[in-house]
Amino acid sequence: MSLPTAAQQALDDFAQCPGWEQRARLLMQWGERLVPLNEAERGEGNRVHGCESQVWLVGELAQGHWQFRAASDARLIRGLLAVLLARVNGLTAEELAAVDLVAWFEQLGLARQLSPSRSNGLNAVLQRMRQMAGD
Template sequence: MSLPSAAQEALAAFQQAGSWEQRARLLMQWGERLAPLLDAERSESQRVHGCESQVWLVAEVQDDHWQFRATSDARLIRGLLAVLLTRVNGLNSSELQTVDLADWFAQLGLARQLSPSRSNGLSAVLQRMRELALSRSG
C-alpha cells in the first residue's frame, strides 16, 4: 500500500534527522502543527481511553476517506499523534484496518523511544479510529 503524501513527507523528515534529539525536536514541531480542537470537541465522548495522557479524537468521513483530528495534553503525545495522523488521514475504512502502527513508528526511527504506555496509548487511538471506520461502514 502506498503512503499518503503527508506520510511520505513525515518519513523523509524523520529519516533525515540523524539523532534521537533531532527526532524528538522534530516530533515537538509536528505536534505544534496539529489543528486545535474546539472546547466542545474535547468532550468525554471524543476522549480515547487507554492513554495515560488525555487524548481526544475527532473523525470525519467524506466519500469513505477518513480525516482525523486529535490532540493531547502532553507535548510528546501531540507529536506522536501528528505523525500518526499523517499515516491514516485520507485512507478508506479497509486501508485503515491494515495500518501497522509498530512498523510505521519503526520506519520513522521512533519505535525504540516509545515506552510501553505510549505504545499502548497510540494503539488505543488507532483502535478507536478503526472502530469508528467499522461503525460507519457497516
C-alpha cells in the same frame, strides 16, 4: 500500497535526523501543526481511554476517506499523534484496518522511544479510529 503524501513527508523529514534529540525536536514541531480541537470536541465522548495522557479524537468520513483530528495535553504525545494522523488521514476503512502501527514508528525511527504505555496509548487511538470507521 502507497503512503499518503503527509506520511511520505514524515518519513522524509525523520530520515534526515541523525539522532534521537533531533527526532524529538522534530516530533514536537509536528505536534504544533495539529489543528486545535474546540472545547466541545474536547468532551468526554471524544476522549480516548487507554492513554496515560489525555487524548481526544474526532473523525469524519468524506467520500469514503477518513480524516481525523486529535489533541493531547502532552507535547510529545501531540507529536506522536501528528505522525499517526499523517499515516492514516485520507485512508478508507479497509486501509485503516491494515495499518501496522509498530512498523510505521519503526520506519520513522521512533519505535525504540515508544515506552510500553505510549505504545498502548497510540494503539488505543488507532483502535478508536478503526471503531469509528467500522460503525
